[in-house]
Amino acid sequence: MANLRGGDLSRLRQLNALSAIRTLRGAGPLTLSAIAEWTGLSRPSTKEVVDELMALGWVAEVPPTPGTMGRPARRYRFRADSGYLVGVDVGAHNVRAALADLDGEVMAEIRQPVEPTAPLDDRLAAIERAVRATLSLSGKTMTDLWTVAVGTTGVLNREGRITYCSAIPAWTGLDLAGRLREMFPCEVLIENDSRLAALAETRRGTARNVQDMVFLHVARRMGAGLIINGRLHRGFGAAAGEIALLPQARWIEAPEHLNDCAVVPEGTSPEDAAGRTLAAARDGDQVALAAVDRYVDDLAIGTAAMVLLLDPEVVVLGGGFSRSADVLLAPLRRRLEAVCVRMPDLRASTLGDECVVLGAIDYAVGRLDQQFSAPESGQALPQPFPAGR
């Protein structure tokens, strides 16, 4: 109720400062007049606000662009290098991490293989190594880090504990947030990997700026992520999107249709089997096409449930199998058209394997944006520089 409290004159200044920051974050370097126009302030006030932000370290000046008529205007930019964020993707076979600035621009990226059956501490150590590697790759230190956002397979609860994880046996029951907070002296965020991939699609993927979206994670394990009203939907217990567990959707067994297909050569590793079937289907192999059909039959049930329930603008197909989206999209569309009231736009992901890492970064960026957009009444701006610089 009390999110828009009004108040003091200084509150107005704060609002205007945030407005200026949002403007600068949204667009590239801007002149004072441009900022003034966007924020609705007069130029003198804008100047004062920007000066203050410069003093705080949020904003920096860039050289003016010559070649224009009249006196060149000074230009300002948001200092995305005021702090850094690391996104981490904890999968069964790999730990990925990427370091980005406050604009979400990736500056260093790394992959660290892990055995699915590795003991708990090994995996946690791999996370720490991966994060430190991105730091040294980009020449930063732990004190430059504002946030580590971690995406992981498995079902979470609100507190960042993993209640269940089939892909990583050691993971079940782990207080991941707690362990990572001991490890990193900065803010730690935990989210589900499918949900983060969904977020990445609406922030920098194929569904940019879409407000209502359903993300289908199609891979050896299936999952879903929802963007509702432009925000990632976590659910009351941070367990939203687990429709794969609905028996009638048959999402757990669905990939078997592709794995067990006759076109898969004997001895193919389990990771590659489905890809073989999908490739054969693309080449027109009838057996493979029939397997894909059975797979899409199952995929369509859960998807139709989500579409009917939420009426999203866009459905995005992501995850490992989405490399073969061309084979999957048409039959899926056909099945959805048969049941749906309003057919959403159906698209394939464009982000590839980094989608979870990118989503984790976008999640952290979103937290920052939130502070810029709707600061709690008592809360100050985040500090651009740790004390003592």
Place this chain on the structure above:
Amino acid sequence: MANLRGGDLSRLRQLNALSAIRTLRGAGPLTLSAIAEWTGLSRPSTKEVVDELMALGWVAEVPPTPGTMGRPARRYRFRADSGYLVGVDVGAHNVRAALADLDGEVMAEIRQPVEPTAPLDDRLAAIERAVRATLSLSGKTMTDLWTVAVGTTGVLNREGRITYCSAIPAWTGLDLAGRLREMFPCEVLIENDSRLAALAETRRGTARNVQDMVFLHVARRMGAGLIINGRLHRGFGAAAGEIALLPQARWIEAPEHLNDCAVVPEGTSPEDAAGRTLAAARDGDQVALAAVDRYVDDLAIGTAAMVLLLDPEVVVLGGGFSRSADVLLAPLRRRLEAVCVRMPDLRASTLGDECVVLGAIDYAVGRLDQQFSAPESGQALPQPFPAGR
């Protein structure tokens, strides 16, 4: 992006005025000091703000309460009688309407029977009659009306056109919003009835203040409504909640289990059949219990899909059959517990037949609240009195 723009000094006054209004709307009559404390303003400023709101007609003074120590403080209240809202429920057999003040307090209520097969214009005329009846019952005129909010069965689109309606044949394809806007010289809102019932449950029903809720409309026709992040979820094309159309959920046929039960006496009207079965089940009749079991089997599929997907805090069972919620809740809970990751709280509706009408009123109240909470930059406060009074 530009919803919190900051700006002018007058903007600050506006913010503070809105803050004061929200405070007064939330709590009953308040003294100046109380408002000052809630809004965070000093008393002199609060006084100025409240004076302005009194002049505008938004706020009125009430007699002070004697018997306290010291000088009695003046008390102010929000003028909920500045305007009026009508909520309408268009069902197959009835048109209901209720008139409420800006607090959503119902002042007059009426029911108007209609044949399901009645021609289009008869039904529209019934809506107009019902609205006018609530006006004359409460001694108001059409000019006192700010909003008519209509809930109807059927699938809508964004523009308020009915794309499909199985319960009211004449309704399909109708531009309901357009027709009603010709009829009423005030704001007209159209929504789906299940969604409005869901809204009512979170505003004044059993799920008050719940942020994430799934509402099951269980009756001869089944439906669903979602509250996500405290807001009614409409979906991109205003068609959210239509999970009943998913074949695998079997929600269309599910009520047949109850209608066709052997315990229903020959010649029972179709409206009453299910009620008989449910009553018999409550008395322990084995045949009826078996029918209820089959019914809940079907009900549970779609419900589990919604719960797994959204992870709501609460699931509310509403609609005609919810009168027998005691018979339905336990078996439904059992089935959900078998699949769900995190079991939501399962509750029965307490609002009865008026839930849609109340939801329509709450929808209109919510629009008003929105203007008080997040006014568009250019937009002025709504006018408490139509010009010329």
Place this chain on the structure above:
DNA sequence: GCTAGTAATGAAACTCTTCTTCGTAAGTAA
């Protein structure tokens, strides 16, 4: 190389909103 035109800058005067402070008013309790 000089002059005219253009657009951004910087400083001053003014307005609006809020805050703090203090004396006054209107009740209750003894």
Place this chain on the structure above:
DNA sequence: TTACTTACGAAGAAGAGTTTCATTACTAGC
């Protein structure tokens, strides 16, 4: 009737934003 408590109202001070106007820095044209 007196003392105490609480609310009210007016005056002065501070902060933030606006408008206005002279100044500055650069481009274009002769």
